[in-house]
Amino acid sequence: MTKSIEIESLKFSYVGDADIIDIDRLSVSAGERIFVHGPSGCGKTTLLGLLSGILPSPRGSIRVLGKDLSALPPAERDRFRGDHFGYLFQMFNLLPYLSVMDNILLPLRLSSSRLSKISKSPESEAKHLAQALGIGHLMNRQAPELSVGQQQRVAAARALIGNPEILICDEPTSALDHVHRDRFLDLLIDVAGASKTSVIFVSHDRSLANRFDRSVDLTTLNRKFRASTGDD
Numbered sequence: 001m002t003k004s005i006e007i008e009s010l011k012f013s014y015v016g017d018a019d020i021i022d023i024d025r026l027s028v029s030a031g032e033r034i035f036v037h038g039p040s041g042c043g044k045t046t047l048l049g050l051l052s053g054i055l056p057s058p059r060g061s062i063r064v065l066g067k068d069l070s071a072l073p074p075a076e077r078d079r080f081r082g083d084h085f086g087y088l089f090q091m092f093n094l095l096p097y098l099s100v101m102d103n104i105l106l107p108l109r110l111s112s113s114r115l116s117k118i119s120k121s122p123e124s125e126a127k128h129l130a131q132a133l134g135i136g137h138l139m140n141r142q143a144p145e146l147s148v149g150q151q152q153r154v155a156a157a158r159a160l161i162g163n164p165e166i167l168i169c170d171e172p173t174s175a176l177d178h179v180h181r182d183r184f185l186d187l188l189i190d191v192a193g194a195s196k197t198s199v200i201f202v203s204h205d206r207s208l209a210n211r212f213d214r215s216v217d218l219t220t221l222n223r224k225f226r227a228s229t230g231d232d
Contacts, residue, residue, distance in 0.1 A: 002030040003063075004166055004198040005051060010060035011224075012050060021046055022224035023060075026216070030165070033189065033199040035209045038218035042225045044202045047218065048168055051200065052085050053077035065165055083113035086159030086197070090171040092151050094143040094158075101126055101139040104157045107164075114162025129157040133187050149180045156188055160195065167192055169201040173208070185211055 005028040012021040021043050028034055038044055049055035050062060053069045056077075062069045065084055069077060086107070094103050104126040108115045118125045130136045133153040143151055152172060159167055169188075173181040189211060192199050201212060209215040219225050 006063040008061045031196040033212040035212035082111045086164040086167040088169040088172045092155040163195045
């Protein structure tokens with residue numbers, strides 16, 4: 001099966017600090033949905049930064065869609081991330097002065113590769129995703145006019161537009177109650193599945209794990225965390 005992500009012998013530290021990531025091996029297949037969990041301090045956010053090329057990885061190997069991210073110059077890593085990754089943040093990061101429509105369209109305006117992968121007009125694609133996520137009636141609103149749940153679904157549509165091969169989700173349901181959380185996850189997984197997007201979903205809430213193809217415990221995977229807690 002084709003691999004979206006392949007990690008081997010990955011170690012990472014911030015300048016002047018000891019290693020905080022030490023992962024022997026991890027792979028994610030194309031279209032696979034992975035749930036990554038662990039407490040604060042086990043390296044979840046750092047791992048996402050490495051996977052998406054936001055952070056460099058000078059030791060070990062991270063191959064994404066066959067590309068060795070550590071071999072790419074910073075500008076090429078940024079371009080690669082914009083072309084192939086959707087990113088769903090905990091705080092959503094919508095632009096408050098743009099409409100829902102313009103927030104969703106933003107990745108297509110920044111990546112010609114994402115734009116080339118849609119078969120209809122950008123506006124039609126944005127409306128299609130918005131309808132699938134239950135926010136089709138909000139396209140002319142601005143972010144401050146929306147509820148938290150609505151903002152979250154706008155952020156999901158923005159992350160998914162242009163069929164990115166990989167979707168990174170960093171604790172995106174932490175601000176929702178259980179009813180809205182479950183409804184959102186159903187929609188997210190359905191839309192990502194339709195485009196065969198690999199999903200890396202990070203959360204400390206292990207009750208969500210059964211919605212995904214595989215669960216990864218970062219406290220076990222990250223040998224540096226095991227060593228720091230005396231579990232090695």
